[in-house]
Amino acid sequence: MAEEQPKGGAVQPQQPQQPQRPQFAGFMAEIVEVNRTHKTGISGEVYLVACRILEGKDENRIIKRNVLGPIKVGDVIRLPDTSREARDIKVK
Numbered sequence: 001m002a003e004e005q006p007k008g009g010a011v012q013p014q015q016p017q018q019p020q021r022p023q024f025a026g027f028m029a030e031i032v033e034v035n036r037t038h039k040t041g042i043s044g045e046v047y048l049v050a051c052r053i054l055e056g057k058d059e060n061r062i063i064k065r066n067v068l069g070p071i072k073v074g075d076v077i078r079l080p081d082t083s084r085e086a087r088d089i090k091v092k
Helices: none
Strands: 025-041 046-053 062-068 076-079
Touching: 046 076, 062 076
Parallel strands: none
Antiparallel strands: 025 046, 025 076, 046 062
């Protein structure tokens, strides 16, 4: 049994399916400010950054977070949650 063809005998091409994006519970955030004067961590590799939330219920809110590794203004990072905020790093 052959598949039924539409009237006129023309076969419609199938739409390619979009690949599924992996699901990740988190929120995109853009780095607005990097405080390079106060670093933390054993060798100073953790920076205090201000980042603007780009999606979710806290969209456009600016929060402070600690970020590990090289970072610059304009980078986009993914945060696991937006409820926690980093405290200022106290330098002795």
